[in-house]
Amino acid sequence: MQQTALYNAHLASNAKMVPFANWQMPINYGSQIKEHEAVRNDCGMFDVSHMAITDISGAQAKEFLRYLLSNDIEKLEKFGFGKALYSAMLTPGAGVIDDLIVYYTEFGYRLVTNAGTYEKDMKWLDAVSPNFKVTKTMRPDLSIIAVQGPNAIAKVSVLKPDLAQGLNALKPFTALVINDWFYARTGYTGENGLEIMLPGERAEQFWNELLDVGVTPCGLAARDTLRLEAGMNLYGHDMNETTNPMECNMDWVVDLSDSLRYFIGRDEYVQYKTNGARYIQVGLILEGKGVLREGQIVYDMDNNEIGIITSGTFSPTLKVSIAMARIKPIAQQQAYVDIRGSLEPVRLVKLPFVRNGKQVCGISK
Amino acid sequence: MYSDDFKFVDTHEWVKVDSDNVVLVGITHHAQELLGDLVYVELPKVGSHIKAHDVIGVVESVKAASDLYSPIDGEVIQVNNEVTADPTLANTDPHAKGWLIKVKLADVSQLDNLMSADEYKALIGH
Incomplete structure (x- = not known):
C-alpha cells in the first residue's frame, strides 16, 4: 500500500485513512458533509497525489497524443503553454480506457490520469508509443493538492502574494507554471479552484500553510459527493471500457473536426454515433x-x-x-x-x- | 461510551431497559462511526412484531446503506420520529437522543443472552 507525501499531515488532522487504488488515502476528517459544505461555501483542499502524472516529450509527442486521445490537442497551441484539455483514451472499440487532463507545456505535454487505472494506462501507453519518437516520464516526485471553493484562489493568493495577479487572471482550464510548481485552474467539484502540482518534499509544508489560512482538509468521500452534484464522471463507475462516450456524456470530448486525424476508437465511435445511442x-x-x-x-x-x-x-x-x-x-x-x-x-x-x-x-x- | 446498563449484539445494535419489559433499541457509537454522516433511517411500523436477527429497517449514510437488525423478539410500541426527521441524531447522540425504536419484550430473559458492554468493546477492539 502506497502513501502520499501528505500521509503524516492527514494523520495530524485526524483523517480516517482507507485503502483506495493501492494507496492509503483520507476518506474524511470527521464529517464528509461539513467538508462538502466547506468547498461549496468557502474553501477545501484534497490530496490527490495518488493520481498519475506522466510527461510526454520528444519530436512526435504531438502526433502520438493526437493518435492516442479522443480530443484533439491541436487546439491547445493557439492558447499557449499551460492550456489544458479534458479527454478520453478509447479502446479500438471506442470504450473508455480512462478520462484524463492533458496540459500543453514548455517541455511537451503533461497527462494526469486516474489512480485506479494506473497499471492498464501505462500498459496502453507502452503499447501505443513505440511507433512514435516520444519519451514518457512518470512524475511520482510530484504531489497534487486540489484547493477548491469560491475562496480558493484568494486563499492561495494570500500564501503566494507574488502570484496573486497571475492566479486571479487564470482562465478555466489554464495553468500558471512557476518552475516546479504548476497551478491549474481545474477541479472535480463544480467550484472555482486550483489543482496544484508541486514537488513532493514541499507538499506537507504547503498543506500546513493552507490549513493556517483556514482551508478545510477534505477526504475522498466529500470529493465523491461534490463531483456527483457537479455531474462529473467517476471512472470505473459511470464509464469503463464497455461504455461508448455517447453513453456517458463524453461525446463532447471526442473531436471529429479534423477529418484527416485518425485516433484510436474513431471508426467505432462514428459508427455508434451514426446508428444512434442505445x-x-x-x-x-x-x-x-x-x-x-x-x-x-x-x-x-x-x-x-x-x-x-x-x-x-x-x-x-x-x-x-x-x-x-x-x-x-x-x-x-x-x-x-x-x-x-x-x-x-x-x-x-x-x-x-x-x-x-x-x-x-x-x-x- | 459503552456503559453497563446497555446490552449489545454483534450487528452493532444496542438495547437498554426503559421500564419493566420495555426496551429502547438503537445503533452503537461504533456503527455510526463506521457509517459516517447519516441521511436516511427507515424503521418498522408501530404495532409490528419483530424477531431477533430479522432485518427491521435500514440506516443509510451518505456513503452506504446498512440493514438494521432486531436484537430481540417483541412488539414495536414507539418509533423515534425525531431521528427519522433528522438522522444525524444517531451520529451525535447514538446511545440516547438517537434511539430508534421502543419495544415491548416477548421474553425478558432474552436480554441475558446479549453481550455486555465489556464483551462488545472486546468485539470492536476497544
Whole structure:
C-alpha cells in the first residue's frame, strides 16, 4: 500500500485513512458533509497525489497524443503553454480506457490520469508509443493538492502574494507554471479552484500553510459527493471500457473536426454515433424514500427495465438523493428505481445538479 | 461510551431497559462511526412484531446503506420520529437522543443472552 507525501499531515488532522487504488488515502476528517459544505461555501483542499502524472516529450509527442486521445490537442497551441484539455483514451472499440487532463507545456505535454487505472494506462501507453519518437516520464516526485471553493484562489493568493495577479487572471482550464510548481485552474467539484502540482518534499509544508489560512482538509468521500452534484464522471463507475462516450456524456470530448486525424476508437465511435445511442446518461432526483445507489435498476412508467444507476448518493447541497444513470432514451421525465424491492419515483434531469454553489437543475418538491 | 446498563449484539445494535419489559433499541457509537454522516433511517411500523436477527429497517449514510437488525423478539410500541426527521441524531447522540425504536419484550430473559458492554468493546477492539 502506497502513501502520499501528505500521509503524516492527514494523520495530524485526524483523517480516517482507507485503502483506495493501492494507496492509503483520507476518506474524511470527521464529517464528509461539513467538508462538502466547506468547498461549496468557502474553501477545501484534497490530496490527490495518488493520481498519475506522466510527461510526454520528444519530436512526435504531438502526433502520438493526437493518435492516442479522443480530443484533439491541436487546439491547445493557439492558447499557449499551460492550456489544458479534458479527454478520453478509447479502446479500438471506442470504450473508455480512462478520462484524463492533458496540459500543453514548455517541455511537451503533461497527462494526469486516474489512480485506479494506473497499471492498464501505462500498459496502453507502452503499447501505443513505440511507433512514435516520444519519451514518457512518470512524475511520482510530484504531489497534487486540489484547493477548491469560491475562496480558493484568494486563499492561495494570500500564501503566494507574488502570484496573486497571475492566479486571479487564470482562465478555466489554464495553468500558471512557476518552475516546479504548476497551478491549474481545474477541479472535480463544480467550484472555482486550483489543482496544484508541486514537488513532493514541499507538499506537507504547503498543506500546513493552507490549513493556517483556514482551508478545510477534505477526504475522498466529500470529493465523491461534490463531483456527483457537479455531474462529473467517476471512472470505473459511470464509464469503463464497455461504455461508448455517447453513453456517458463524453461525446463532447471526442473531436471529429479534423477529418484527416485518425485516433484510436474513431471508426467505432462514428459508427455508434451514426446508428444512434442505445443508452444515454441522465441525472436522477429521488422523489420517493431512501437513497439512490450504484447498481440499482431503473424502470420506465410501464415497468420496463431501462437502465442502471452508475453513481448515487445523498446530495448535501440539495438535501435529496441524486444519481447518475445510464438508461435507454425515453420521452418521459419520470421513472422508477428499485430501492431494496420498493419502486420509488425519480425525476430525470439534465446534468449537472450543482455549479458554483447553486442548484442548476429544477427540483419539483 | 459503552456503559453497563446497555446490552449489545454483534450487528452493532444496542438495547437498554426503559421500564419493566420495555426496551429502547438503537445503533452503537461504533456503527455510526463506521457509517459516517447519516441521511436516511427507515424503521418498522408501530404495532409490528419483530424477531431477533430479522432485518427491521435500514440506516443509510451518505456513503452506504446498512440493514438494521432486531436484537430481540417483541412488539414495536414507539418509533423515534425525531431521528427519522433528522438522522444525524444517531451520529451525535447514538446511545440516547438517537434511539430508534421502543419495544415491548416477548421474553425478558432474552436480554441475558446479549453481550455486555465489556464483551462488545472486546468485539470492536476497544
